[in-house]
Amino acid sequence: MAIANLTEPEKVRVRFHLGYLTQLSAASIQLGIPRASQPQFLVEQAMNQITDESIGLVRRMLDILDSTENRMVEAQERYAAEKLGEITLRADEIDALEREHTRWAKRLADILGVPLNAYSERFRAGAGASLSVPVVH
Numbered sequence: 309m310a311i312a313n314l315t316e317p318e319k320v321r322v323r324f325h326l327g328y329l330t331q332l333s334a335a336s337i338q339l340g341i342p343r344a345s346q347p348q349f350l351v352e353q354a355m356n357q358i359t360d361e362s363i364g365l366v367r368r369m370l371d372i373l374d375s376t377e378n379r380m381v382e383a384q385e386r387y388a389a390e391k392l393g394e395i396t397l398r399a400d401e402i403d404a405l406e407r408e409h410t411r412w413a414k415r416l417a418d419i420l421g422v423p424l425n426a427y428s429e430r431f432r433a434g435a436g437a438s439l440s441v442p443v444v445h
Contacts, residue, residue: 312358312359314355314358318366327428347426355420369412370416373412373416380405380406
């Protein structure tokens with residue numbers, strides 16, 4: 309199996325949708341090199357180990373996540389109205405889209421074999437990653 313390379317902009321999109329830092333900050337540099345948290349390190353490694361066979365699936369997940377994010381932004385324009393002619397607008401549209409985003413982010417995380425960033429504000433509210441895992445005896 310050959311390794312396929314994501315572009316740098318695609319890597320930024322992966323980090324963003326999984327809830328990780330998309331840029332270097334002073335707090336994340338140690339001894340002159342980027343210091344990644346353990347989960348982010350796993351994401352960075354996973355992005356460099358994608359096979360030719362699965363790169364298309366990763367890119368498809370990114371497109372779905374981008375589309376969902378764009379739909380959330382577009383939904384903000386409809387905040388002022390509850391009804392438009394015969395159409396009643398959905399009051400929880402953005403919340404529903406946020407849940408869809410989390411669903412697809414989990415799929416991307418599964419494909420890459422990495423966790424969502426449980427400390428991200430996006431996933432902290434309960435719609436995303438859980439820090440507790442059931443134990444099977």
